[in-house]
Amino acid sequence: MTPIITPVLAHHGLELDSLDIIPAGKRKVLRITVDGDGPLGRGPLLDDIAAATRDISDELDASPDIGDAPFTLEVSSRGVGKPLTQxxxxxxxxxxxxxxxxxxxxxxxxxxxxxxxxxxxxxxxxxxxxxxxxxxxxxxxxxxxxxxxxxxxxEMNRKSDPELDELGDDEDADEEEN
The missing domain is CATH 2.30.30.100 (SH3 type barrels.)
Incomplete structure (x- = not known):
């Protein structure tokens, strides 16, 4: 599955963070977590993830490895809950x-x-x-x-700090999370 997904993500400036295949009755759930620098170097944008999701879905539908097997595709960013490891x-x-x-x-x-x-x-x-x-x-x-x-x-009620706010706009980042 990774050889199908990785080139599509690379085309969208994204990288594969994790891939989980979870049995769910007669179907499988393909849970893909992506990461990337994005335009500001602070992570991928929702639009980038949405476009990559459409292309991944098309590639998986066309792949003989998947065939007619039913699956649910979930693609998301790392989110704030994942530990920082790299x-x-x-x-x-x-x-x-x-x-x-x-x-x-x-x-x-x-x-x-x-x-x-x-x-x-x-x-x-x-x-x-x-x-x-x-x-x-x-x-x-x-x-x-x-x-x-x-x-x-x-942070729910972060006070504004102009010096640190220049480092990153949390409002944009909150909109990017799924």
């Missing part, structure tokens, strides 16, 4: 609030301000309702090797 995930989430758990068990909560292939820089933010100590650093650089798990934190 450098590109951190880069694509610049401007977003993350919680990182480190090898030593400690946690770092902050907004990604920069990321490359080996490290991520976060502007530290306190837990809701708390304050950072006065002598605490305002940012922290982490190597990807020291992060055991990192997830984007959902």
């Amino acid at each position: 450098a590109k995930h951190f880069r694509r989430n610049t401007g977003r609030l993350v919680l990182a758990i480190l090898l030593d068990g400690s946690q770092v909560r902050g907004r990604i301000t920069d990321a490359d292939e080996t490290r991520v820089v976060v502007a530290l933010e306190p837990e809701p309702g708390k304050k950072l100590p006065k002598d605490a650093p305002t940012s922290r650089e982490l190597t990807l090797d020291e992060i055991t798990k990192a997830t984007v934190q959902v």
Whole structure:
């Protein structure tokens, strides 16, 4: 299945993040999760995913590997629930609030301000309702090797910060999620 799907995604500037084939009675559910830089380097747009979905469906319908077997096709972006595991995930989430758990068990909560292939820089933010100590650093650089798990934190009432807002427009990103 991957040899059919991957070239179609590449044509749309997307990459295959995961493919799950789930039996559902007499049918199968093909659940495809995609990722990509998108026009702003922050992930794929819904229009790109929709166009790729139509083309994947056409290719699967024409494939002798699928034949007349009934299936349901689901294509979506990674969404905010999936852990950040690769450098590109951190880069694509610049401007977003993350919680990182480190090898030593400690946690770092902050907004990604920069990321490359080996490290991520976060502007530290306190837990809701708390304050950072006065002598605490305002940012922290982490190597990807020291992060055991990192997830984007959902923000319902984020206050505007012009300096960080320039890094990424969360309003556009929210519209892209399925």
